[in-house]
Amino acid sequence: xxxxxxxxxxxxxxxxxxxxxxxxxxxxxxxxxxxxxxxxxxxxxxxxxxxxxxxxxxxxxxxxxxxxxxxxxxxxxxxxxxxxxxxxxxxxxxxxxxxxxxxx
Numbered sequence: 804x805x806x807x808x809x810x811x812x813x814x815x816x817x818x819x820x821x822x823x824x825x826x827x828x829x830x831x832x833x834x835x836x837x838x839x840x841x842x843x844x845x846x847x848x849x850x851x852x853x854x855x856x857x858x859x860x861x862x863x864x865x866x867x868x869x870x871x872x873x874x875x876x877x878x879x880x881x882x883x884x885x886x887x888x889x890x891x892x893x894x895x896x897x898x899x900x901x902x903x904x905x906x907x
Contacts, residue, residue, distance in 0.1 A: 806864065808838040808876060816840075816876045824882070825901045826893070831878040832905070839864045842880040852886045859891060863898045873907055 808816065820833040839861060843853045860879055867873060881889065 806838050806861070806868070808840040808878070812836065812838060812876065813840050813878065816878055820876075820878075823901060823904060825904065826897045827882045827889075828894075828897045828901075829880040829882055830901050831880070833876040834874060836876045837868065837874055838876045840878045842878060843886070847881060847884070848886040856881065856886045856889055856894075859889075859894050860898075863894060867898065867902060867907075871907065875905075875907070 816833045816838075817831055820831045823830045823832065841857050841860065843856065845853075847853060848856075864877065883889070
């Protein structure tokens with residue numbers, strides 16, 4: 804199943820949703836639909852690092868979707884200066900903290 808968000812859904816989620824800052828990730832979320840998208844600036848690193856960050860986030864999102872069948876749309880915006888500082892463990896902790904704050 805494809806979990807990317809269309810342009811219209813992205814705008815709706817970004818402007819009409821709640822946000823939550825967890826560690827160094829800003830999550831915009833909407834509980835009405837399922838999907839994931841990103842706001843990642845070129846200033847944060849090379850294309851290789853930005854894509855690696857997105858792949859890891861997608862994997863964590865898919866793991867949670869398969870285990871609990873949630874209905875949530877997420878837009879993730881990193882707040883650090885460089886993306887290469889996000890390790891797998893740090894991203895996992897951020898996602899777990901995000902889901903626990905939402906009570907999911």
